[in-house]
Amino acid sequence: MIPRPFGCRSIALKKAQQSHTFRAFYATIRGLRQPPSAPEPDELPPPDNDFILSILRANPSLRDTRSYLASFGGPRPQQIKKSLAPTPSTNTSPTQEIVIPPPPSERIESTAKSISATTSEFPRSSPIIASILNPVIRRTALVKVQGPLTDVQLDSISRGLVYLEKLGLVSVIVVENDEQYRGEQDERTAIVEETMRVVSSLEKQGARARPVVGAVVRLGPKPGDEEDIDAKDFIPPESHAFPSDLTPIRSALRAGEIPVIAPFALDSFLRSVRVDANDVISGLARGMVEASALDKSRENTQDGYSEFSAEIDLTPLRLMIISREGGVPSYARSGYPHLLINLASEYNHIHETFEGKWRYTKPSALSNLALARTCLNYMPPTSSAIMVSHKSPSALIGNLITNKPAVSSSLPHALLQGNRKLTPHTPTLLRKGLPVRILRSTAEIDKAKLNHLLEQSFNRELDEEAFYKRLDETLDCVIVAGDYAGAAIVTNEPSSTPFSAPISYLDKFAVLPSHQGDGTVDFLWVALHDETYGLGHPFSANPNGGRGGVGEGRDLVWRSRANNPVNKWYFERSTGHIRLGSWVLFWCDAEKRLKIEEGRRGSAGLSYVEEWEKGRLERWTDVVMKIPSSWK
Known part of the structure; x- marks a missing residue:
């Protein structure tokens, strides 16, 4: 199943794309009506299983769990024979608890037993939850x-x-x-x-x-x-x-x-x-x-x-x-x-x-x-x-x-x-974060550092000569986080239709493995939003050294391998996507244009297919799928 961020529409592609179907998801305008909000969980009296539910509500991923265990798991000590273990008491020191961890957390066992029938659907033996409930350090x-x-x-x-x-x-x-x-x-x-x-x-x-x-x-x-x-x-x-x-x-x-x-x-x-x-x-x-x-x-x-x-x-x-x-x-x-x-x-x-x-x-x-x-x-x-x-x-x-x-x-x-x-x-x-800056020409790029970032992030060897030759001709901007801890490269790709504006294309989005999970990804994407499809809104005037929110945003397009594990993250941030064989084409609609269109139509809302949307997927596909690979 493809996640549906709020509203969705179906459009059929012509000719070569007739065998492909897709759903475009518009999170920007449609379907924003929400039912009346329920009371916040923390405003209600805490149930007996409040601790367990709080962990489940956090919904930790495998990466989150690894990070948590790196801080609290540590190398687990050898289990001492049960006959030698001290009798648990309220005076047991933290040191004793660390050296002789109760199997697998006796303190939580009594709490877990009190979980009501309504929460019995959660797996009791989840390895993620079990590891979180048994800290060593x-x-x-x-x-x-x-x-x-x-x-x-x-x-x-x-x-x-x-x-x-x-x-x-x-x-x-x-x-x-x-x-x-x-x-x-x-x-x-x-x-x-x-x-x-x-x-x-x-x-x-x-x-x-x-x-x-x-x-x-x-x-x-x-x-x-x-x-x-x-x-x-x-x-x-x-x-x-x-x-x-x-x-x-x-x-x-x-x-x-x-x-x-x-x-x-x-x-x-x-x-x-x-x-x-x-x-x-x-x-x-x-x-x-x-x-x-x-x-x-x-x-x-x-x-x-x-x-x-x-x-x-x-x-x-x-x-x-x-x-x-x-x-x-x-x-x-x-x-x-x-x-x-x-x-x-x-x-x-x-x-x-x-x-x-x-x-x-x-x-x-x-x-x-x-x-x-x-x-x-x-x-x-x-x-x-x-x-x-x-x-x-x-x-x-x-x-x-x-x-x-x-x-x-x-x-x-x-x-x-x-x-x-x-x-x-x-x-x-x-x-603490990282400074973010915008580069407008290849002359400003530290190529050695950018090469290292791209090769570390994608685990592939960059074809430097061809890559930078293409950037010399098409570069719009490079958004750099810190000392090349992350970067987003945006290009202006010539449209296949005469007199059409260039296509704003996200050529590369990369973060060093050592900075994944520390907020750099979000900092970089927010800056990308402010410089491309979010441009023109007052809330895009962030201090990243770019356009300062002044200008007209454009649709942002990019492609990703169908088996790329990052695609789930892209699904959540894109307006829509289309599957093209072994590739997925993503896009984000220019937010200011949609806001103006919403105001013009009032309560009528947007039509099934807007005039400015007709044919754009064919144009995007024709251009984007012809962009050569950057790798050897």
């Missing part, structure tokens, strides 16, 4: 819990964090309350009480938690920062932490407890003062990464520090910002949150397009955006940050397992507009 996440929050809201958040702990991700929580102003009487007492509220809520959900009300970071730049000129536009955080400052956090993690930290820091006089939670988190992000690197270096020496090998890895794998506000509002989605943010290329643009009214409705959006940028600068490249509303705790599980946004940002704009998953509480996923 424990990792950490930095979490900002930003209040004020009611007890019900706090319980919802705590439930999500407890679920993450079951999957191997242990939260290091920093508490913030926006209504607790600086300098008020009994300020410290109020902050400590808020910290204890979070501890009590976690324990209510079955976790073990420990309040940390002493300062774990120090104010001011870290000694030596003034000599660090590594990043031109990056300013180090206004706080730092030495390995010795992290002792309370280490102690809690060793004991199997979730540390809940009050936003205090040591000033230059070694006094504990209240600071913004963002200062604590940014200092911890850097301090935990540096301490983890020090631990690993000591493990490889004979200096008596081998005990660190059994500890939870301090390097934060995720940054989670949980508040009543949720994600960062987007001008392209009428104030609904961004789905995925490439901080390397979009940070300044988000500030420039941030509407004044959002400074009142989303007052901490920009400061949390800055926090994510600072932390991700120190965290590993595979790490991500997520800004999520208290109404969507299950989104944290989906993000942990897949490391992807709730809905792909590279889907057609109309699909995003009509998607029930998009609400004011949809989370925003943030990545």
